[in-house]
Amino acid sequence: MAVYTHVSAEEMAALLLRYDAGTLTSAKGIAEGVENSNFLIDTSGGQDGERFILTLYEKRVDAGDLPFFFALLDHLAANGVPVPRAIRDRDNKQLQQVAGRPGCLIEFLPGVSVSHPNPAQAHAAGQALGQMHAALTDFKLDRPNTMGPEGWHELAAKCSGDLDAIAPGLSVRVTAELEWLDGAWPRDLPRAVVHADLFPDNVLMRGDDVGGLIDFYFACTEVRAWDIAVTHAAWSFDNDGTGYRPEIGDAIIAGYDAAFGLSDAERAAFPALARGACLRFLLTRAWDWLNTPAGALVTRKDPLAFLRRLDHYARL
Structure with a gap:
């Protein structure tokens, strides 16, 4: 918003x-x-x-x-x-x-978005995501993912050499990650409509319970397990992308398992899905960082916070 x-x-x-x-x-x-x-x-x-x-x-x-x-x-x-x-x-x-x-x-839905979720809140968010996926099994409409693997190449090209103005060497790193993901992206997993942007600020908490899921404007048809990877990457780190919190990441997966569940193939593909999630937000944040109009009432977000997350998942 x-x-x-x-x-x-x-x-x-x-x-x-x-x-x-x-x-x-x-x-x-x-x-x-x-x-x-x-x-x-x-x-x-x-x-x-x-x-x-x-x-x-x-x-x-x-x-x-x-x-x-x-x-x-x-x-x-x-x-x-x-x-x-x-x-x-x-x-x-x-x-x-x-x-x-x-x-x-x-x-208007009551509730607050937490900046430092606890494990109970993370479990509730994972469970709410699983409940959402269960509710969408009979949803018939589709929407292409314009922020999916094909779109990453386009956005990286638009940012071009300006990426190095954000951090030296970022352009080379993005190119290498795109090449890796082109070969590793799991295209044979189940697809469905996903939220694709379930950050803590898009979940309204009432204590340790979820009061609402909001901001569905990136919702699209994609590899369904990518949604849990996006959520995991968004919730499990400090805001600057450091300080991975395993108790939060584990709680998100456990909550999702309780409501919907991941297959063995989806679990095996999780590192690639999470790296794709990090690259997607690195690139969109970079574009916004470089192109937010002067005077807009908007809080710019640091692209490098997702480069640091990507480094974590690349070590898995």
Whole structure:
């Protein structure tokens, strides 16, 4: 989440007129994340007021993909997975136009994103991911993974020699990793729709329990076990990519096993899947680091934090 496009109070108030949500009482931009513009909206609706998230979709999210995301969230919610659905207005529309951008009003889920998860929270997150995968076994829609192995080559080429401005020798290292993954990537494992971005800030915790899974805008059809590798890499290290915490990594796998489980082939492929996860986030963070517009209300994230994680998985 972030804010690239600013929305006036008048525009927000006009949007709310399309819903049975009350009138605008407060609004605040949300700086976390890098993909879309997001605002926390409070209204006079209900007995004690209501709270929503207003999301405007920026350049990286194709408006043509939004029906897929909305259908995915509706399907998960209908199957008991705690996710925030896009709210339908009085005309049954989920997608709106706000400040010249496609956008929607989204359910607010209570909970906090933890920066230093404990093993119980990691176990709960792994279990929630497994429950999500179980709920999606009968989901019929597909979406290509634009941030998958083919996309890594394209993104690395776009970053080109600028990678060395982030760290000397980074371009050579990325090229070597791409070559290794081209040969090692497990293309014969089961595929399914995955979240693909289940970082701690995309899991809302209520104590040691999961209150919600959010931010599905990278969801796609991919090797299903890649999702657990992404989650493992995102949760099991200090923020700077050092200090691997085995008790967290083990708890994520144990929670996932309790709800869905990994096959022997998926376990054998885990190091390659985790290295692919690290390269994917190294490259997207590098691109954002090099191209975030001046003045954007957004927190840039260090690409080298995932180079350090990649070094860990390369030693497995």
